[in-house]
Amino acid sequence: MTAPGPSLHELIAAPHPDRAALPPAAVSAPGVRELRGVPYQEVEGGRPLELDLWLPEADKAAGPVPLVLFVHGGAWRRGRRDDMGLRTRHWSPRPFARIAAAGFAVACADYRLSGEATFPAPLNDLRSALRWLTLRSAELGIDTGRTVVWGESAGGHLASLLTLTEADPVSRGYAQPAGAVVWYAPSDLTTARGCFAPDDPATPEARMLGAAPATVPERARAASPLAHVRPGAPPFLLVHGDQDTLVDCSHSRSLAAALEQAGAPVEAWTVPGADHGWYGLPDAEVEKLFSHSLAFVRRLLA
Template sequence: MTATGHSLRELIAAPHPDHAPLPSRAPSEPDVHELRGVPYAEVEGSRPLELDLWLPGSSRPGPLPLVLFVHGGAWRRGRRDDMGMRTRHWAPRPFARIAAEGFAVACADYRLSGEATFPAPLDDLRAALRWLTLRSAELGIDTSRTVVWGESAGGHLASLLALTHADPALVGAVIWYGPSDLTAARGRFTPEDATTPEALMLGTAPAAAPELARGASPLTHVHADAPPFLLVHGEQDTMVDCSHSRSLASALEQAGSPVELRTVQRADHGWLGLSDVQVEGLFAHSLAFAHRLVA
């Protein structure tokens, strides 16, 4: 022990994310500030988990509603600040656009399937929400008004978070072409195949672990008190069959939970096949949906 009463190991370690100083806010796009690479959790034997934050640059009344974005990448790869291939050239960037409309935006890391298997990535998103709630006064955000927004594999995790997280409960979900059912063959996916991204995320073929696959399927967790969902999916999606969103929408409707399903003609995965104007329209529609939930 040292004179301070702490071990050398404790002194060497970086400050815990719960009380580590926040980085300075850096100007980004017009009227938007960024905080990049903010640690939010320490996981034993793993890399520190970080998130990026976009905040309106000008002062706004009261704590800000939050958009928690969950990136795609087949649960195997991806970057937390990437909304998909069709938005990478945007200026201003998509998260700056959301922040400029009065939201705080958090884009969180989660452990990928080469690092840990389900439910690790969902646990990480819960940890991000816990940290954002803990530090909400410093950040000027209100996590009781959180909309989760995810695309592809991130849409799957965002759906699960919206359907199962209770403290705080989310106010809504925007899901772009996300898987909802890991138990049945859909499109190119078959639950018997141990090499699919779904199987790698679970750690085994879904058919070999049916209860695990059910637990990882948003369809299993639909309930009457689910928050409002916006499901947007390309009708020609060759990676995540459009039936995933149709089935989830149907289950939410039958449960009496608010849901809007928007299928898009001639759109493949990641909005391949659409014009820039069409993709901009889908983004604007999604942002307007989020606005209505926090108004």
């Protein structure tokens, strides 16, 4: 008896991201290949989630290259996956091409925003991205066993959570990140800090959680990197402006203190005169912060 073939629905559907062919690469800067809009996850009833990749030219790599997984900001409600923030948008080469030219793969991943789904959906999406990158690592020439997560603002919050928390080791399909670079990110959704009030249902944090943090304390704690600090945590670089009017600098100071107390490696930079997104800093200072962050990645992944 002949087994039934695939249904019409199965035939017309786009190939699953785990099996779909990779798009052709384009040269975005000398020595750097770029792949844009690569699907990594299907979301039932929602948009497919995609990532962009910057890779060193294959002939310049001696073997699989380490990975930087970048997570964009935007108050968990907006933002673009390939945007490192206000002060880098005019750079040429772009920041991700610079990281790739230094010998690292860079993946910039979508995640579901707060208008689409609430926590822990965005964290789970990043876990799925890392799983997909691991699954396709041989084709891409990358080593996800050597991954640093780099995020800014809301993306830094998610990068911290991805680095500090562990998915089920049987199902996750990827190695725990080796460290994190976190720029001006929230670390504590349970305590009033700066302009953030846990009982306000209209804050970006409340929209991300689906309710005012004070009304869902267990969920707020689960979404707070500060609550997940542990001995043996991977190294962190925390960089925050001391004049930040959107995410109070105490978020990074508290996370740094907790990591130090737990015996985890942490380097914390407080940047004088800098508001959120490095607003108010001279261009040369922003370049210095980027270079310092890249040097931290190099030390971890060398």
